[in-house]
Amino acid sequence: MSAQSRSVWQTALGAVAALAVGATVVMALFVVPADGGRDAFVRGTGQGDAYRLLFLHVPSAWLAYLAFGVTALASLLWLFPRTRALHWDLLAGASAELGVIFTGLTLALGSLWGKPIWGQWWAWDARLTTTAVLFFLYLGYLALRRVGGSPEQRAMRSSIAALIAFADVPIVHFSVSWWTTLHQDGSVFNAKMQIHIQDTSMQATLLLGVAAFTVLYAYLVLRRVQLLAVEEGLAERELEAAIAQRVAAAGARPREAVSI
Amino acid sequence: MTILSDALAVAGKDLRIEARSRVTLGQILPFGVLVLLLFAFALDPQSRLLPNVAPGLFWIAVLLAAVLAVSRSFAVESEHGARDALRLSGIDGASVFLGKAGAIVLELLALEVVLLIGTFGLYNVNVRGLEVLIPTAVAATCGIAATGTVYGILAAGLRVRETLVPLLVLPVTAPVLLGATRAFDDALTGSTGDAWPWVQLLVVFAAVYVTAGIVAFESLLEEA
Amino acid sequence: MPVVSTRSAVCVLGRFPALAGADLDVAAGEIVLLSGPNGAGKTTLLRLIAGLLPLRSGSATVLGVDLRRDRRSHRRHLALVGHDTGCYDDLTVRENVRFGLRSAGADVRQADAAIERLGLAAQSGITHRRLSAGQRRRLALAVAFARAPRLLLLDEPHAGLDADGRALLDELLAAASSEGRTVILASHELERARALAHREVVVDAGLLHGGVLETIDGDVVAQGTKVEAAVS
Numbered sequence: 001m002s003a004q005s006r007s008v009w010q011t012a013l014g015a016v017a018a019l020a021v022g023a024t025v026v027m028a029l030f031v032v033p034a035d036g037g038r039d040a041f042v043r044g045t046g047q048g049d050a051y052r053l054l055f056l057h058v059p060s061a062w063l064a065y066l067a068f069g070v071t072a073l074a075s076l077l078w079l080f081p082r083t084r085a086l087h088w089d090l091l092a093g094a095s096a097e098l099g100v101i102f103t104g105l106t107l108a109l110g111s112l113w114g115k116p117i118w119g120q121w122w123a124w125d126a127r128l129t130t131t132a133v134l135f136f137l138y139l140g141y142l143a144l145r146r147v148g149g150s151p152e153q154r155a156m157r158s159s160i161a162a163l164i165a166f167a168d169v170p171i172v173h174f175s176v177s178w179w180t181t182l183h184q185d186g187s188v189f190n191a192k193m194q195i196h197i198q199d200t201s202m203q204a205t206l207l208l209g210v211a212a213f214t215v216l217y218a219y220l221v222l223r224r225v226q227l228l229a230v231e232e233g234l235a236e237r238e239l240e241a242a243i244a245q246r247v248a249a250a251g252a253r254p255r256e257a258v259s260i
Numbered sequence: 261m262t263i264l265s266d267a268l269a270v271a272g273k274d275l276r277i278e279a280r281s282r283v284t285l286g287q288i289l290p291f292g293v294l295v296l297l298l299f300a301f302a303l304d305p306q307s308r309l310l311p312n313v314a315p316g317l318f319w320i321a322v323l324l325a326a327v328l329a330v331s332r333s334f335a336v337e338s339e340h341g342a343r344d345a346l347r348l349s350g351i352d353g354a355s356v357f358l359g360k361a362g363a364i365v366l367e368l369l370a371l372e373v374v375l376l377i378g379t380f381g382l383y384n385v386n387v388r389g390l391e392v393l394i395p396t397a398v399a400a401t402c403g404i405a406a407t408g409t410v411y412g413i414l415a416a417g418l419r420v421r422e423t424l425v426p427l428l429v430l431p432v433t434a435p436v437l438l439g440a441t442r443a444f445d446d447a448l449t450g451s452t453g454d455a456w457p458w459v460q461l462l463v464v465f466a467a468v469y470v471t472a473g474i475v476a477f478e479s480l481l482e483e484a
Numbered sequence: 485m486p487v488v489s490t491r492s493a494v495c496v497l498g499r500f501p502a503l504a505g506a507d508l509d510v511a512a513g514e515i516v517l518l519s520g521p522n523g524a525g526k527t528t529l530l531r532l533i534a535g536l537l538p539l540r541s542g543s544a545t546v547l548g549v550d551l552r553r554d555r556r557s558h559r560r561h562l563a564l565v566g567h568d569t570g571c572y573d574d575l576t577v578r579e580n581v582r583f584g585l586r587s588a589g590a591d592v593r594q595a596d597a598a599i600e601r602l603g604l605a606a607q608s609g610i611t612h613r614r615l616s617a618g619q620r621r622r623l624a625l626a627v628a629f630a631r632a633p634r635l636l637l638l639d640e641p642h643a644g645l646d647a648d649g650r651a652l653l654d655e656l657l658a659a660a661s662s663e664g665r666t667v668i669l670a671s672h673e674l675e676r677a678r679a680l681a682h683r684e685v686v687v688d689a690g691l692l693h694g695g696v697l698e699t700i701d702g703d704v705v706a707q708g709t710k711v712e713a714a715v716s
Binding site: 262266269270273276277280281336339340341342344345346347348349350351482483 | 534535538556560562564567570571572575586587627
């Protein structure tokens with residue numbers, strides 16, 4: 001594919017992502033009905049408008065897990081000798097960056113929703129707590145990526161760290177949900193966590209949101225990998241130039257005869 | 261089995277260094293006890309709070325001390341280029357992992373005995389249910405030491421080792437903190453039956469990361 | 485078959501090309517001196533031969549092992565004495581030598597003889613921490629010689645040694661060479677090292693001069709022969 005047609009495709013992908021996210025926002029804010037009616041939250045018969053956050057919260061949570069999954073897969077592909085190529089490491093890094101951003105967004109949206117519904121910003125809900133641990137798990141991974149060394153060293157270090165972190169996800173999820181179910185007696189946890197998605201417009205908006213965020217992810221990760229590859233290529237060219245320079249410098253120097 | 265006997269040689273070397281330098285005994289152990297003391301200052305010792313939260317405080321103290329023990333274990337290897345010497349010896353990465361992690365397990369278990377006596381004395385906790393406490397402590401410690409050793413070699417030789425190791429180790433070991441705390445809580449309150457699922461979780465965690473260490477350590481020792 | 489053979493070996497430290505294309509042949513039993521200014525790439529070349537650093541391009545074969553495929557399996561047959569001792573501060577001289585032997589799968593009973601040979605018998609029970617710089621150098625050499633390696637890589641081994649120590653080192657290297665062991669040493673003690681070495685290779689800005697052996701009828705020059713370095 002030529003560079004030009006690739007950039008056309010990219011722009012198209014970006015436009016689709018923007019349109020889809022915009023459509024999700026419009027649907028979530030103006031089209032779907034409030035849960036149990038507009039004043040439902042005040043009357044105590046539903047969540048009212050607060051639940052509209054769900055249409056961003058669920059897709060961003062989905063995206064965070066997708067991104068970390070892609071990081072693990074790309075790390076595996078780098079570790080496997082037959083598919084070892086540096087672009088897998090770049091993909092792993094780019095995907096983890098997006099994963100951390102969207103994990104942070106998930107946490108923020110979850111807290112915003114928790115305040116009116118649970119009456120507090122943070123209620124140690126199992127899924128939110130797991131997400132918080134994931135946030136720090138991958139923050140450490142990103143810190144490890146920035147410590148320097150050659151690209152191969154970075155790839156080896158971070159691919160193993162990514163798999164270690166990924167193996168921890170089910171264990172964290174399992175232990176946290178087990179831990180929180182022990183505390184179900186607290187009134188907070190009996191709060192209306194269930195939202196009845198009956199309206200077809202709700203279902204459609206949720207699906208649209210997930211699709212929109214997935215396209216957005218694809219677009220962002222693509223651009224990020226390209227940028228990283230350009231940086232990497234630049235560093236590579238500088239290195240080649242440095243090698244040539246050293247060879248030239250050594251060649252130009254007068255050599256004394258060496259004998260013993 | 262050369263892997264195991266080499267691992268024993270590495271563990272023996274690390275323990276001998278600790279026995280002679282007394283860093284674990286003279287610094288890490290007092291640090292652990294100090295953390296217990298600080299918790300008592302932060303939480304009113306007069307209330308009934310301390311005995312109730314003692315298991316969690318105990319395991320946080322262990323985790324913080326473990327981070328120091330891991331840092332220490334790899335500081336020893338980077339001091340006079342010992343890591344290169346270890347690589348040049350041709351010793352298997354799995355042996356180095358098992359040896360270093362094994363030494364950390366023994367150090368932490370000794371520390372836990374002291375901390376348990378500390379919680380008994382300082383927090384007024386009745387220590388009982390040893391048949392649960394001991395397997396919990398062993399499984400949890402193996403898990404902590406295995407993850408710590410893998411991340412220790414990842415960060416070894418980096419300028420930011422001391423700050424990076426806690427950021428890497430503590431989130432991964434979150435399930436260990438949860439599981440070991442619950443199991444200790446169940447044991448100390450007499451409901452030992454509830455503790456076993458948590459012990460199983462700890463065993464799974466330890467098995468996953470010991471395996472990961474055995475498989476990955478060679479590459480990390482060489483390339484990272 | 486040379487013990488060490490590299491062609492156009494490029495080795496990068498971080499983003500710096502420390503070796504920009506090294507051609508080197510070393511035959512069994514040879515003592516080769518690497519000379520050249522600081523930062524020329526001598527240490528990098530020794531670490532590359534030891535398998536501690538990856539090749540970026542070019543080729544390197546050491547003790548019959550192609551380092552592009554395997555940088556590990558030749559290590560048990562070589563010893564590298566670098567700027568650091570590779571020893572542990574809180575272990576005694578004896579414990580350090582014994583651990584060096586033990587981890588290399590060699591017989592730990594060789595330890596006392598090696599310590600004796602390097603003149604450290606009196607310091608045998610003293611920890612590394614309490615040794616002087618010269619004694620540490622002797623300890624590092626004791627660890628290396630105890631294993632009786634086929635290939636000895638020495639990075640400025642004379643540094644820190646007293647007159648006795650230097651004479652002792654020369655003796656040990658000559659003995660190793662006559663036993664068929666190969667020695668590559670980087671040194672700034674040129675007079676002493678040239679008297680000892682069979683051949684001098686000048687390392688300059690990541691390139692080698694005089695690294696490739698002249699071959700006589702396809703065979704590598706016999707060990708122990710002094711070879712005029714071919715400077716192109």
